[in-house]
Amino acid sequence: MTEPKEIAKGTFSDLTTYEKWVRGEGIPIYTGFFVEDLRTLAVEPWERKGGLGAFINLEGTGQTNDAYVCEIPPGGSLKPQRQLFEELIYVLSGRGATTVWHEGGKKLTLEWQAGSLFSPPLNTWHQHLNGQGDQPARYVAVTTAPTMINLIHNLDFIFANPYQFTDRFSGDKDFFSGDGVSYEGRVWDTNFVADVTNFKLSTWEARGAGGSNVMFELANNTMAAHISEFPVGTYKxxxxxGPGAHVFIISGNGYSLLWPEGKEMVHVxxxxxxxxxxxxxxxxxxxxxxxxPARYLALRWGSRKYRRGEELARGRDVTTAGKSETSVKLGGDQLEYEDEDPRILQTFKDACAKSGAEVRMDRFFHKK
Ligand SMILES: [Fe+2]
Structure with missing residues (x-):
């Protein structure tokens, strides 16, 4: 029997490979349950991008996905990038353009403005530029970096990988035209949404309170997006x-409650x-x-084209709508209005009284 060898210092770590990478990037890292305002969040020079940035590593991601904010200085452009993780981009302010290409292939340029949503296809080269000389442009991206970096734990493979995913991006000149295919009127398969703030939504009765919604499949990603809106004086x-649904408020004012079953609520x-x-x-x-009206954009896991499996395990058997739209009493994951703690409605009435909004929840509680 050979003597056990001493393990080299630094072999074991309490940090994941992703956490080490994030800490090494030299920009602020915001954690917790929420960020109050991405538009004014402090950002610092980010060598990798050639602009300014900050990571957002919120508690609810379970380190399956992450977000970052990036700012392009007035009249400037960022360095060309490619990476082996998905990236959904929502433009917070300004306007500009992004050029996308495969190594050696034709370049394609799309123009964006505050409110635009798009995704450079996986591992394509892409470069962002600010179209205005007098003010910065800022975007936020939700990415699959934590999953990919933790599994591969080799940054060269992630950031310098020559593989071209032609199944995700063929170089077709109409790729970012904004045209899409609609499934059942509520899911759009597109690669560019010019303005999520004004995009026309469809009614969605299942989540209650006269809400409306539309979902997006973008750039053949495994992540997906949706927009939801709900009227004045109502709540969902x-x-x-599962983890990792980043909810970005794009119009309105209000609050959300987050809680693990039977435990204390976090108020945001x-x-x-x-x-x-x-x-x-x-x-x-x-x-x-x-x-x-309050409207939000969710950037999250859950493509309907490219399932990961978790959604199926939880969504399949109760109804075709899936467990997240089915009452907990029927084995689903939704709390119907009549089953919720009465203090929820009372707190809402108090909040509306403060802002002067008329409460319009009665008809949802007395539905036959
Ligand atoms: Fe949700």
């Missing part, structure tokens, strides 16, 4: 699901520019206590 039903006040992520299997419920 509580529900729960929000307005345009806020982001939060409900942790895995925590109930969460969104309240519009302001004077105008």
């Amino acid at each position: 039903k509580a529900h729960r699901h 006040d929000w307005h345009v520019g806020s982001v939060f992520v409900p942790p895995e299997r925590w109930f969460h419920q969104h309240f519009n206590s302001g004077a105008q």
Whole structure:
């Protein structure tokens, strides 16, 4: 029997490979349950990008995905990038353009503005430029970096990989035209949404309170997106699901409650520019206590084209709509209005009284 050898110093670590990478990038890292305003969040020079940036590593991601903010100085452009993780980009302010290409292939340019949503296809080269000389442009991206970096734990493979995913991006000149294919009127398969703030939504009865919604499949990603809107004086039903759904408020004022079953609630006040992520299997419920419709953009796991499996395990058997739209009493993950703690409605009425908004929840509680 040979003597055990001493393990080299630094072999073991309490940090994941992703956490080490993030710490080494030299920009601020924001943690917790939410960020109040991404538009004004402090950012610092980010060598890798050639602009300014900050990481957002919220509790509710379970380190399955992450977000970062990046700012392009007035009249400037970022360095060309490619990386082996998906990236959904939502433009917070300014306007500009992004050029996308495969090594040696034709370059394709799309123009964006505040409110635009798009995704450089996986591992394509892409370069962002600010189209205005007098003010910065800022975007936020949700990425699959934690999953990919932790599994591969080799940054060269992630950031200097020559493989071209032609199944995700063929170089077709109409790739970012904004045209899409609609499934059942509520899911759009597209690669560019010019303005999520004004995109036309479809009604969605299942989550309650006269809400409307539309979902997006972008750039053949495994991540997906949706927009939801709910009227003045209303709130949605509580529900729960897996980690990593980044909720960006794009209009209105209100608050959300997040809680693990039977435990204390976390209260998050929000307005345009806020982001939060409900942790895995925590109930969460969104309240519009302001004077105008509330709309949010969710960037998350859950493509319907490219399933990861978790959604199927939880969503398949109760109804075709899936467990997140089915009452907990029927084995689903949604709390119906009549089953919720009466204090939820009372707190909402108090919040509306403060802002002067009229409560319009009665008809949802007395539905036959
Ligand atoms: Fe949710």
